[in-house]
Amino acid sequence: MDQGKLEKQLELFNRTCRERRLKLTYQRQEIYRELVLSDDHPSAETLHARLKEKMTMLSLDTVYRTLALFVRAGFIQKVETIESQARFDAGEERHHHAICSQCNEIINFSCTSIDELRLPKALTSWGEIARRDLVVYGICRKCLNKQKTSAA
Ligand SMILES: [Zn+2]
Ligand SMILES: [Zn+2]
Structure with a gap:
């Protein structure tokens, strides 16, 4: 994904969070950014593993809760699979x-x-x-x- 497009999508995310008074924490921003950059529909576990390197304090539970919030807010799509793990997508x-x-x-x-x-x-x-x-x-x-x- 090119830098300009990424920045535009992140900007829209930040703006929408502010408008809806959703707390814009560093963790939420990083989780969203990672998902925008992933084109393989990662599960919460996969996302967590990818983010863990730079955010050592990030818990899997936070990733779960953040993704659920993003789905409710319409920021991302949740794909139900036959397996127990749901997968996620931030495609526009x-x-x-x-x-x-x-x-x-x-x-x-x-x-x-x-x-x-x-x-x-x-x-x-x-x-x-x-x-x-x-x-x-x-x-x-x-x-x-x-x-x-x-x-x-
Ligand atoms: Zn196959
Ligand atoms: Zn998709």
Whole structure:
């Protein structure tokens, strides 16, 4: 990610925190920055391991709580995986996800037909829809190829 884009996103984050009166602590800023710089949808554990080097006092619990706060505030997206660990993404643009069940890699994709999909009446009468995310589960091409070679 280029420096200008990173700074712009961090600035927006700082401004939004101030506007919503969310405490802008050093830890929160660093956790957000690390997530913006990660394009591999890290879990809380992975993020914690990456941040631990420069923030030796940072606890995993703080990372969990901070990420939950960011999700509620709409700063980041949470991707539910089949495994117990949720994964996180601070990408600006709205997108959907595909998860490989073998290597656990998560990729982003955009799809306007999903965004514009007419929802069934059961949902529209259910209430107000805030967000719709699609998660596609499967096995990625890389892992499929590996399976083929090991089978041969
Ligand atoms: Zn894979
Ligand atoms: Zn993503």
